[in-house]
Amino acid sequence: xxxxxxxxxxxxxxxxxxxxxxxxxxxxxxxxxxxxxxxxxxxxxxxxxxxxxxxxxxxxxxxxxxxxxxxxxxxxxxxxxxxxxxxxxxxxxxxxxxxxxxxxxxxxxxxxxxxxxxxxxxxxxxxxxxxxxxxxxxxxxxxxxxxxxxxxxxxxxxxxxxxxxxxxxxxxxxxxxxxxxxxxxxxxxxxxxxxxxxxxxxxxxxxxxxxxxxxxxxxxxxxxxxxxxxxxxxxxxxxxxxxxxxxxxxxxxxxxxxxxxxxxxxxxxxxxxxxxxxxxxxxxxxxxxxxxxxxx
Amino acid sequence: xxxxxxxxxxxxxxxxxxxxxxxxxxxxxxxxxxxxxxxxxxxxxxxxxxxxxxxxxxxxxxxxxxxxxxxxxxxxxxxxxxxxxxxxxxxxxxxxxxxxxxxxxxxxxxxxxxxxxxxxxxxxxxxxxxxxxxxxxxxxxxxxxxxxxxxxxxxxxxxxxxxxxxxxxxxxxxxxxxxxxxxxxxxxxxxxxxxxxxxxxxxxxxxxxxxxxxxxxxxxxxxxxxxxxxxxxxxxxxxxxxxxxxxxxxxxxxxxxxxxxxxxxxxxxxxxxxxxxxxxxxxxxxxxxxxxxxxxxxxxxxxxxxxxxxxxxxxxxxxxxxxxxxxxxxxxxxxxxxxxxxxxxxxxxxxxxxxxxxxxxxxxxxxxxxxxxxx
Numbered sequence: 325x326x327x328x329x330x331x332x333x334x335x336x337x338x339x340x341x342x343x344x345x346x347x348x349x350x351x352x353x354x355x356x357x358x359x360x361x362x363x364x365x366x367x368x369x370x371x372x373x374x375x376x377x378x379x380x381x382x383x384x385x386x387x388x389x390x391x392x393x394x395x396x397x398x399x400x401x402x403x404x405x406x407x408x409x410x411x412x413x414x415x416x417x418x419x420x421x422x423x424x425x426x427x428x429x430x431x432x433x434x435x436x437x438x439x440x441x442x443x444x445x446x447x448x449x450x451x452x453x454x455x456x457x458x459x460x461x462x463x464x465x466x467x468x469x470x471x472x473x474x475x476x477x478x479x480x481x482x483x484x485x486x487x488x489x490x491x492x493x494x495x496x497x498x499x500x501x502x503x504x505x506x507x508x509x510x511x512x513x514x515x516x517x518x519x520x521x522x523x524x525x526x527x528x529x530x531x532x533x534x535x536x537x538x539x540x541x542x543x544x545x546x547x548x549x550x551x552x553x554x555x556x557x558x559x560x561x562x563x564x565x566x567x568x569x570x571x572x573x574x575x576x577x578x579x580x581x582x583x584x585x586x587x588x589x590x591x592x593x594x595x596x597x598x599x600x601x602x603x604x605x606x607x608x609x610x611x612x613x614x615x616x617x618x619x620x
Numbered sequence: 621x622x623x624x625x626x627x628x629x630x631x632x633x634x635x636x637x638x639x640x641x642x643x644x645x646x647x648x649x650x651x652x653x654x655x656x657x658x659x660x661x662x663x664x665x666x667x668x669x670x671x672x673x674x675x676x677x678x679x680x681x682x683x684x685x686x687x688x689x690x691x692x693x694x695x696x697x698x699x700x701x702x703x704x705x706x707x708x709x710x711x712x713x714x715x716x717x718x719x720x721x722x723x724x725x726x727x728x729x730x731x732x733x734x735x736x737x738x739x740x741x742x743x744x745x746x747x748x749x750x751x752x753x754x755x756x757x758x759x760x761x762x763x764x765x766x767x768x769x770x771x772x773x774x775x776x777x778x779x780x781x782x783x784x785x786x787x788x789x790x791x792x793x794x795x796x797x798x799x800x801x802x803x804x805x806x807x808x809x810x811x812x813x814x815x816x817x818x819x820x821x822x823x824x825x826x827x828x829x830x831x832x833x834x835x836x837x838x839x840x841x842x843x844x845x846x847x848x849x850x851x852x853x854x855x856x857x858x859x860x861x862x863x864x865x866x867x868x869x870x871x872x873x874x875x876x877x878x879x880x881x882x883x884x885x886x887x888x889x890x891x892x893x894x895x896x897x898x899x900x901x902x903x904x905x906x907x908x909x910x911x912x913x914x915x916x917x918x919x920x921x922x923x924x925x926x927x928x929x930x931x932x933x934x935x936x937x938x939x940x941x942x943x944x945x946x947x948x949x950x951x952x953x954x955x956x957x958x959x960x961x962x963x964x965x966x967x968x969x970x971x972x973x974x975x976x977x978x979x980x981x982x983x984x985x986x987x988x989x990x991x992x993x994x995x
Contacts, residue, residue, distance in 0.1 A: 514722060516719075516722040517724060519689055519716075519718070519722065520718055520724075521724075522710050523687060523688075523709050523714075523715055523716045524710075524739055524784075525710045525711075525739030525740055530739070618725075618767075
């Protein structure tokens, strides 16, 4: 009985905080738009008993899903989000790996401090940090002023309100999610492995690709998923830093929900987004599982 | 071993023999710290050479210079007559077995052993045969497909050995190779190492702080202290004729007696304590001098009655008995409070032992049992 209770707690937690809200979203996605409060129908009317339940289910339909597949705005937004998330994940890896590597190679007494520096930005509001980038990337921003000042460019560059700004924003925001798992993988690597590789005839570069990279693999995979999954549905960064042509599904979702007040369509967009994300989430879990097995 | 005197392996006594490795006046500094201090040493082909010393004595630095991970600050290191100071580790015909074994955790036993071969100019088609040979040599055939974390510590040690031997190096370096094994396995592995060294004919240089290990496996032992080699000799010479108090004390158990030696015709008469007869010992010394007389406990005979015809004898009382099963060490207190250790093989059952605590006993030894040391 005690064992059952122990297992039940996380499942109850998951049920209350994930399954129930998700079912509500699914239910709305099968509803239709109505000018009422809440702004969708049908409503379940239990006063008429069993007939009310039957009537309620009869009115639920797939119309929103059909609508989404019909209008190319939506699947274009999904594809564009996938593209932006993939590129941003790759860029984060390019920036994050050297940082993680340098942290793992740094003297033991420096590591907690470096770790702190990576985590510190999280202590201020995410919104404020993204707003700060507007000040940096704008035409009159610090970056352009700096580059004009040192004579690198003649005319200010348009960075803000483009996809480039979105990439910069995502890389900046999600960098710790990339750095920390890679650092964890590299940190437990024994330095004598690289000496052994060299001793057995490898150059430094070969030793990196044959030893360091494979050992960091699980960390790299974990980091990539931790960046890719949230950036796919990202809304704040594209709406603050991106331009009008930056098409991301998070932004579409927001507009359906708050501008159009079309909760059923917004819910449908969210359900499909989740279905798309289930694949990488399962792959991520499998990677973690495999890592635990080799560690154990 | 049924060897006639002329084929005893002793290239270091042969002036025509060329050493495989020559350290010439090598000094290595790390900042202000001198790890190796003006060291000169020859190591010959097919030797099993042990570097022995306490931690921090520079033995690991010496080995890392041979592998190429450190460069000497001054002086030269020659391998096969060529200065190797500027040859990077990946181009040296030297392989190393690391103390941590440094097995690649993501590769199987087979791939670990093949790792070096794939990086060499060996024909791709010949690699499997060579790996199989190594697996056979180290009795690992059954484990070829396992990952390092799926095998025992002893097996991992053998994988590390197989991997470092696979490229048939001129010189194999072993950094505390048996340190991680338990005592019984360590003893077995010592003999295995000697076997493999003999079979492959590779020159082995082993770093260890375990004197018993060095004595067991090595053809010659270098005892190091603070970046300097104190003595290089065969294990029996290191044990029987140490050249200094440091070596005598570092290797095995020893009684050290300080005194003044009066030398006459190759015999030293050492007066060492008020009221005790002087010790007589054969020596190479020619002049009278202050000295330390070193004598091993097992060279001292312990008897109940005063022995006849022994040049050195002292009376004392049994203070302590350390019973080790096969042998017992007796701590005998002399009237002036000095304690002398004597060791006897327990060739009789313990119940029939002829003396016990507090008994008065006689300690005696010959004039060749100990050595007179001035350093």
